[in-house]
Amino acid sequence: MSVTEAATAPAPPAAASATVPLVPQRAAISPWAAGLADFASNPFAVVGAVALALVLMAAILAPWIAPTNPYDLTSIDLMDALQRPGTLNGEGVRMWLGSDGQGRDMLSAVLYGLRTSLLVGIGSGVAALMMGFAVGLTAAYFGGWVDALAMRVVDLQLSVPSILVAMVLLAVLGQGVDKIIMALIVVQWAYYARTARGAALVERQKDYVAAALCLGVSERRVIFVHMLRNCLPPVIVVGTMQVASAISLEATLSFLGLGLPVTEPSLGLLISNGFQYLMSGRWWISIFPGIALLVVIVAINLVGDQLRDVLNPRLQK
Numbered sequence: 505m506s507v508t509e510a511a512t513a514p515a516p517p518a519a520a521s522a523t524v525p526l527v528p529q530r531a532a533i534s535p536w537a538a539g540l541a542d543f544a545s546n547p548f549a550v551v552g553a554v555a556l557a558l559v560l561m562a563a564i565l566a567p568w569i570a571p572t573n574p575y576d577l578t579s580i581d582l583m584d585a586l587q588r589p590g591t592l593n594g595e596g597v598r599m600w601l602g603s604d605g606q607g608r609d610m611l612s613a614v615l616y617g618l619r620t621s622l623l624v625g626i627g628s629g630v631a632a633l634m635m636g637f638a639v640g641l642t643a644a645y646f647g648g649w650v651d652a653l654a655m656r657v658v659d660l661q662l663s664v665p666s667i668l669v670a671m672v673l674l675a676v677l678g679q680g681v682d683k684i685i686m687a688l689i690v691v692q693w694a695y696y697a698r699t700a701r702g703a704a705l706v707e708r709q710k711d712y713v714a715a716a717l718c719l720g721v722s723e724r725r726v727i728f729v730h731m732l733r734n735c736l737p738p739v740i741v742v743g744t745m746q747v748a749s750a751i752s753l754e755a756t757l758s759f760l761g762l763g764l765p766v767t768e769p770s771l772g773l774l775i776s777n778g779f780q781y782l783m784s785g786r787w788w789i790s791i792f793p794g795i796a797l798l799v800v801i802v803a804i805n806l807v808g809d810q811l812r813d814v815l816n817p818r819l820q821k
Contacts, residue, residue, distance in 0.1 A: 542814045552806025559800055563618040570612035571597050575767065580607045586781070589788050602788040604777055610788060613774055614796050620770040621800065624681060625751035628688035633743045635689065636696025641727050641735065643697070644704030654697065661694035666753060671762055679765045684757065688750045699742045703735035737815035744808030748801045755797055771797040 544550055562569065572579050584593040584607040592598050593609070601610035643654035661669075673687040707713065708731070716726050755772030757763035759779075764770050769777075771793045778789025 543810055546810045546813075549806050549810030552803040552810075555799055556803040556807060559618060559796075559803065560622065562615055563622050566612075566615035566619050570609075570615045571599070572609050572612045574608040574613040574616055575769075582607050586786055586789075601792045602786075604774075604789045605781065610774075610792055613769070614771070614793055617769055617771045617774050617793060618796060618800070620681065620764065620768055621751050621754060621772070621797070624685055624688065624754045624764075624770065625747045628685045628692060628750050629743055629747040631685070632689045632692035632746070633696050633739065636693040636698075637700045637732070637735075637739055638728075639693070640697040640700025640702075641704045641731060644701045644708055645723070645727050645731070651701075655701070658694040658697050662698075666691045666749075667756060670753060670757055671760075674757065674762045679763065681764060681768055684754055684763050688753065691753070692746050692750060695742055695746055696739055700735055700739050703738050704731055707731045707734050741808060741812045741815060744804060744811055748804040748808070751797070751804075752801055771800075 543553075567573075574580070581594050584599070584603050585605050587593065587599055587603040589600060589602040589610075590598065591602065593603070593607075597609070599609045599611065601614065603609055604613065639654050639658075643651040669691050670684075670687045673690060674683060677683040677686065712730060713726060716730055717723075721730075754763055754770060755775070758770050758772030759776040761776065764773055766773070774793035775790045775797070778786070778791075778793070781787075781789050
């Protein structure tokens with residue numbers, strides 16, 4: 505090869521022959537996984553979620569795990585009344601939490617009372633959420649006199665103490681699970697309506713609403729499909745707190761004798777039944793249902809408080 509050819513020959517691609525290491529890409533994290541990780545970052549919320557799950561399981565499985573049926577009159581013996589915790593009843597079954605004045609096993613009564621309290625709290629909360637959500641979304645979307653009328657009704661509802669409204673309604677409707685659920689729906693729906701309206705006012709100004717209307721999507725579908733899913737997170741947080749509030753309010757009404765009848769007792773009614781025995785040293789009749797009620801309310805509040813932080817980006821650190 506001549507000197508000229510050697511000078512004009514291209515240099516060998518040494519860099520191209522070298523192996524370039526591949527950088528592994530991080531797998532995409534789904535929103536559900538990210539939200540679950542954020543929720544699990546708070547140990548108190550995890551403890552609350554575990555406690556709430558155990559309470560729900562105990563309430564659902566009460567007919568199978570309760571030692572006796574506390575409301576089966578054929579299985580109740582008055583000779584077993586006011587027995588201390590750990591005592592054996594007449595049939596040889598140990599009453600781990602003692603018995604009340606009617607001879608009912610307190611452990612069984614608490615498990616069945618949990619069923620009633622959770623049924624009332626969750627049932628009224630879901631129904632009030634649906635009602636308040638519909639009112640809030642409709643008021644925010646149409647505005648004008650619809651919004652003004654709906655919000656004035658909400659303001660009137662929230663200006664009266666909840667327990668007073670519930671007491672008046674129960675005095676008219678009477679006692680029963682369905683009656684107290686109806687009363688709690690009337691008491692709670694305004695909280696959901698105001699929260700849903702605030703979230704919907706923000707969503708109403710976004711481009712996807714205008715785009716959906718330009719494409720010929722019906723207003724009903726825009727409100728209850730597109731806007732609803734984006735307004736749901738704050739309403740879920742309020743709903744969690746309101747379930748705890750409903751359980752507490754039902755317990756208060758039952759303690760006052762205005763809630764559920766004796767044949768459908770809740771935790772509040774069990775506490776009321778043992779109140780007369782507190783000064784005589786039979787503390788377990790009220791204390792154990794009270795502890796169960798406290799665990800339920802604290803667990804729900806811990807879960808709801810963490811859900812507020814997870815579902816609201818502004819509160820995330």
